[in-house]
Amino acid sequence: MKKGTMIIDGYKIAYEGEKNILEVVRKAGIELPTFCYHSELSIYGACRMCIVEDQWGGTIASCSTPPKDGMVIYTNTPKIQKHRCMILELLLSNHHRDCTVCEKNGKCKLQDLAVRFGIKGIRFSAMPDNQELDDSSASIVRNPNKCIMCGDCIRMCEEVQGVGVLGLAYRGSKIKVTSAFNRQLAQVQCVNCGQCTAVCPTGALHVKNETKKVWDVLSNKNKRVVAQIAPALRIALGEEFGLEPGEIVTGKIVAAMRKLGFDEIYDTGIAADLTVMEETKEFTEKFKEGGTFPLFTSCCPAWVRYAEHKYPELLCNISSCRSPQQMFGAVIKEHYRNTREIDGRDTVMVSIMPCTAKKFEASRPELEVHGERDVDIVITTQELAFMIKEAGIVFNELEAESMDMPFGLASGAGLIFGVTGGVAEAVLRRCYKQKTAKTLKEIIFTGVRGMEGIKEAEIDLEGRSMRVAVVHGLNNAQKIVKLIKSGEKQYDFVEVMACPGGCIGGAGQPIPASAGTKKLRAKGIYEVDRTSQIKRSEENPMIMALYNGILQNKRHLLHVSRECHACKKE
Amino acid sequence: MLTNCQIEKANEIIEKHQRKKSALIAVLQEVQKEYRYLPEPLLMHISSEMEISPAKIFSVATFYENFSLEPKGKYVIKICDGTACHVRKSIPILNALRKELNLSEEKHSTDDLLFTVETVSCLGACGLAPVITVNDKVYAKMTPKTALELLQALQKEAGK
Numbered sequence: 001m002k003k004g005t006m007i008i009d010g011y012k013i014a015y016e017g018e019k020n021i022l023e024v025v026r027k028a029g030i031e032l033p034t035f036c037y038h039s040e041l042s043i044y045g046a047c048r049m050c051i052v053e054d055q056w057g058g059t060i061a062s063c064s065t066p067p068k069d070g071m072v073i074y075t076n077t078p079k080i081q082k083h084r085c086m087i088l089e090l091l092l093s094n095h096h097r098d099c100t101v102c103e104k105n106g107k108c109k110l111q112d113l114a115v116r117f118g119i120k121g122i123r124f125s126a127m128p129d130n131q132e133l134d135d136s137s138a139s140i141v142r143n144p145n146k147c148i149m150c151g152d153c154i155r156m157c158e159e160v161q162g163v164g165v166l167g168l169a170y171r172g173s174k175i176k177v178t179s180a181f182n183r184q185l186a187q188v189q190c191v192n193c194g195q196c197t198a199v200c201p202t203g204a205l206h207v208k209n210e211t212k213k214v215w216d217v218l219s220n221k222n223k224r225v226v227a228q229i230a231p232a233l234r235i236a237l238g239e240e241f242g243l244e245p246g247e248i249v250t251g252k253i254v255a256a257m258r259k260l261g262f263d264e265i266y267d268t269g270i271a272a273d274l275t276v277m278e279e280t281k282e283f284t285e286k287f288k289e290g291g292t293f294p295l296f297t298s299c300c301p302a303w304v305r306y307a308e309h310k311y312p313e314l315l316c317n318i319s320s321c322r323s324p325q326q327m328f329g330a331v332i333k334e335h336y337r338n339t340r341e342i343d344g345r346d347t348v349m350v351s352i353m354p355c356t357a358k359k360f361e362a363s364r365p366e367l368e369v370h371g372e373r374d375v376d377i378v379i380t381t382q383e384l385a386f387m388i389k390e391a392g393i394v395f396n397e398l399e400a401e402s403m404d405m406p407f408g409l410a411s412g413a414g415l416i417f418g419v420t421g422g423v424a425e426a427v428l429r430r431c432y433k434q435k436t437a438k439t440l441k442e443i444i445f446t447g448v449r450g451m452e453g454i455k456e457a458e459i460d461l462e463g464r465s466m467r468v469a470v471v472h473g474l475n476n477a478q479k480i481v482k483l484i485k486s487g488e489k490q491y492d493f494v495e496v497m498a499c500p501g502g503c504i505g506g507a508g509q510p511i512p513a514s515a516g517t518k519k520l521r522a523k524g525i526y527e528v529d530r531t532s533q534i535k536r537s538e539e540n541p542m543i544m545a546l547y548n549g550i551l552q553n554k555r556h557l558l559h560v561s562r563e564c565h566a567c568k569k570e
Numbered sequence: 571m572l573t574n575c576q577i578e579k580a581n582e583i584i585e586k587h588q589r590k591k592s593a594l595i596a597v598l599q600e601v602q603k604e605y606r607y608l609p610e611p612l613l614m615h616i617s618s619e620m621e622i623s624p625a626k627i628f629s630v631a632t633f634y635e636n637f638s639l640e641p642k643g644k645y646v647i648k649i650c651d652g653t654a655c656h657v658r659k660s661i662p663i664l665n666a667l668r669k670e671l672n673l674s675e676e677k678h679s680t681d682d683l684l685f686t687v688e689t690v691s692c693l694g695a696c697g698l699a700p701v702i703t704v705n706d707k708v709y710a711k712m713t714p715k716t717a718l719e720l721l722q723a724l725q726k727e728a729g730k
Contacts, residue, residue: 154625164623169632180617180624181610181639188624 004069009076021062021073022050030075033084033113035201036150037063040500040515041159044151048087049113053077085117093124095202096145102203103141107511109201110148131176136186138363139194139208139356147177147204153196160500162475163306165190177204189309191474193302193498194356194507207356207508211387213377217348218261224336224345227257228268228328229403231410232354232418232503233381235524239510240385241395245517246524251400256388258401265403268351269410271328272417272426274546275299276537278321278558279423280430283493287466292317294469294484294491297423298562299323301361302498306474311481320559322374324417325351325358326367329374330557332407334550350377352384354418354506357498367560380508411540412529419522420472420502421448421455424495428468429536431461440535449526451501451519454480456491472497472505572611579604580612584619591622594630598637606646607638643679643686645724648703652692655700659713663700664689666714670721684728685721 001017008028015024020043025032035047045064052062055072059080062073074080092114099105131144151168154177158164165179165188179188197205217223234250243249257265283295298304298319307314322330329349336347351358361367362375379387388395402408413429416422425448432439446457448468453476457468469491471477477496483489499505501518504525513521534540551557583600587593597616602608608631617624631637649655649664667673667687671680679686695701698710702717709720 158623158626165625167623167625167629169625169629171633178625178628180613180628 002067004067006067007070007072009074015067018067021052021060021065021067021071024067025052025062025073025075032062032075033116034063035109035113035148036152038152038156038199041152041155041199044155047148047150049084051080051083053080059083081117085119088114088117088119089122090124091148092119093122093126095148096143102146103206103209104200104203108203111202134184135208136184137190137192137208138186138360139192140185140190140197140205141208142185142205143203144176144178145204146202148202149175149177150201151177152199152201153177153205156195156199160473160475161191161193161195161498162473162478163189163191163193166196191302191305191309191498192357192360193474195499196507197356198507198509198511198513207380207382208359209383209386210359210377210379211383211390214350214379214383214387217350217377222345224263224343224347225261226264226266226332226336226347226349227262228266228271228325228332228349228351228407229253229257230268230325230351230353230355230418230503231272231415231525231528232506232509232521233352233384234528235418235521236354236504236509237381237385238395239517240382240389243396244520245513246520246522246527248524248528249395250528251402252395252398253384254403255398255401256393256395257384259393260387260391262350266328266332266407267403267410267414268324268328268353269414269417270407270540270542271324271331272299272414273411273537273540273543274327274331274558275321275324275417275423276413276426276430277543277547278555279319280427282319282321283427284431287461287464287492294467294494295319297493297495299417299423300357300497300503301355302357303474303477303496305357305360306477306498310478314481315562318562320562322367322558322560323358323361324414325353325378326361326374326560327558328407329362330369331546331550333369333372333374334554334557348377349373349375350379351375352381353378354381354503354509355499356380356507358508369557380506382508382510385510406542406545409534409540409542410532411534411537412532413535413537414540415532416525416529418503419525420497421450421470421495422502422525423497424448424457424468424470424493426537427493428459430538431459431466433462435536435539451515451522453500466493467491468493468495470495472502473500474498572615576609576612577615580615581619584616589620591620594620594622594627595634598627598631602637606642607640609641610639640679641683643683644728645684645704646686646688648688648690648693650691650693650695650699650701650703651689652696652699654696655692658699660689660700662714663702663712663717667717667721670718684725 003016005012005014006024013028018024033049036044043064045061050062051059052073052075053059134142154166157166166177169178194207197207217225234248235246238247238249239245254265296318298321332349359378362378413426428443447455448457448470453473455470459466469480471480504521505513505518583597587597613627617627649660651660671685673687678688693701700712702709702712
């Protein structure tokens with residue numbers, strides 16, 4: 001690790017292992033402006049906002065220069081100020097500046113920095129080109145007229161997610177971020193994870209806003225609006241209202257949603273409990289009777305989409321369980337089937353998710369039951385925050401309320417689904433024969449928790465060892481699939497979540513979400529688990545009630561058939 | 571759709587470069603030599619064979635002026651617009667050819683795919699300015715009139 005001392009604006013600052021000057025300057029308490037720098041992505045050096053001046057008057061990009069012992073730099077000289085303003089002015093000159101109606105209004109880095117650097121006028125005339133808006137995707141909207149070519153989306157898609165549907169095409173003044181052959185997002189292998197929207201500094205990429213649809217059904221007397229709230233919401237929504245990441249606001253969310261007019265508010269966690277029951281059953285049967293291993297989890301729609309594109313031969317290895325969102329929708333729709341004659345209302349299932357891929361998942365035709373969607377509208381954590389703000393509800397002053405019954409009760413196992421390692425942990429809790437507090441602790445220390453990209457655990461299951469892998473970030477999924485295919489590694493159970501950190505780091509969550517924010521959110525989720533009386537899915541009384549009630553002879557509602565290439569041919 | 575022959579040819583080129591990702595440009599050049607342009611289905615095939623995302627291949631193919639994603643004509647006419655040729659009036663030649671063939675800055679090839687007209691920065695034959703080449707054969711000291719005559723001769727040769 002490189003150590004040394006730099007002199008930043010006249011103050012001595014020690015550095016220890018920081019890779020670039022930018023990190024050292026930020027450590028010194030100076031927030032250098034950046035567009036293209038994200039610590040989790042490769043260094044690109046495109047935006048030049050982070051320039052600093054050295055003692056000889058030269059300017060250097062601090063993001064792509066390593067610190068040196070004795071180096072003298074200045075971060076706020078007249079020269080630097082002039083350069084930064086010029087860069088901003090040039091970026092703004094060919095940017096569609098319809099800020100008041102922009103989806104990212106108030107959350108736009110370009111807007112923030114223009115305010116911070118006091119840009120009051122733009123001396124250069126606007127570029128006349130008007131490129132087409134791409135709203136083909138179920139989850140993401142791309143507006144190329146607002147792109148500043150920072151390349152964040154491209155690197156996120158390629159480096160973290162291993163998908164790579166975006167690239168820089170053409171050159172010079174014609175350069176643009178686009179997919180191969182200028183196809184629309186719905187026509188390429190986009191998995192809808194939305195991570196590009198989370199790093200985009202402007203409104204060039206944003207999550208498709210469907211709050212209008214929710215307002216419409218909320219005001220319709222002939223609709224019974226039933227909501228499900230995903231586990232990852234309760235520890236992140238507060239951030240939109242100035243609360244700390246990880247602060248548990250379940251009760252406030254329920255109170256706010258009642259005020260918005262939702263008729264019934266339930267917990268997706270109960271469907272996660274169902275998933276644990278079904279997935280464990282599938283796994284233990286396979287484990288006893290033999291079959292092709294590993295069994296991959298199926299909760300993450302971006303992962304399922306990714307596998308369909310890249311590894312169609314593995315589809316038989318993915319659990320046949322629907323995701324918790326879809327299970328919940330299927331159960332609710334079944335619960336209220338044929339009730340229209342009684343009270344004249346149709347049931348509308350609205351789910352509130354940390355995830356953008358859930359929007360796509362809900363629209364998949366193969367998940368329809370009796371020609372009806374399980375889930376009608378999906379909105380993200382951010383969209384719910386928009387609605388709460390729009391209604392003028394003072395979130396922080398709300399008094400906590402509890403969810404409705406019978407579907408508002410989830411076990412701790414169901415709720416940790418929102419964080420990487422959670423699904424594996426929940427399944428292990430079900431697999432362990434001894435149901436004591438001691439075994440719960442044992443499971444924690446098997447290695448399923450934590451923020452490493454690839455985690456491994458080996459558990460003794462009735463004399464046989466069960467090998468578990470947990471990955472998050474699709475690039476890590478790609479790595480593990482390669483290892484499995486080459487025979488280098490053997491696993492019995494593999495949990496995959498597409499977003500870094502799991503659902504808590506979903507693209508529908510409040511942005512920006514740094515690694516530190518995600519850690520706090522994970523801590524919050526584990527606190528929810530720790531303080532819940534029911535730890536294991538099978539101990540949730542509602543689960544047994546469901547199996548003996550609605551789901552009697554209807555367990556097929558919780559599954560979907562997945563066929564790999566080989567099966568299809570047969 | 572791709573024919574087996576096209577796939578084999580592409581695989582052969584990729585193998586020749588030991589499937590190295592860094593050889594992408596060389597692979598594209600050889601494919602273009604074969605087909606006079608880069609057909610989309612073939613690029614998709616190269617993408618999956620070389621494990622490079624289609625977006626990245628598209629990036630490379632659109633960055634370099636020499637790569638073409640559209641089929642080129644039987645006769646590729648390049649008009650040199652380097653400094654020497656430019657001052658000796660290469661642009662009127664370009665305009666005359668474009669007008670005759672109904673082409674423009676955006677549209678480089680005729681619909682019957684007989685001609686493609688494009689400019690190059692310098693052919694290194696400044697002493698012969700203004701210069702044009704037809705499928706790499708050099709024609710020196712051209713004027714709009716001689717260029718049109720050449721065009722007619724080529725049309726006759728093609729039997730039109």
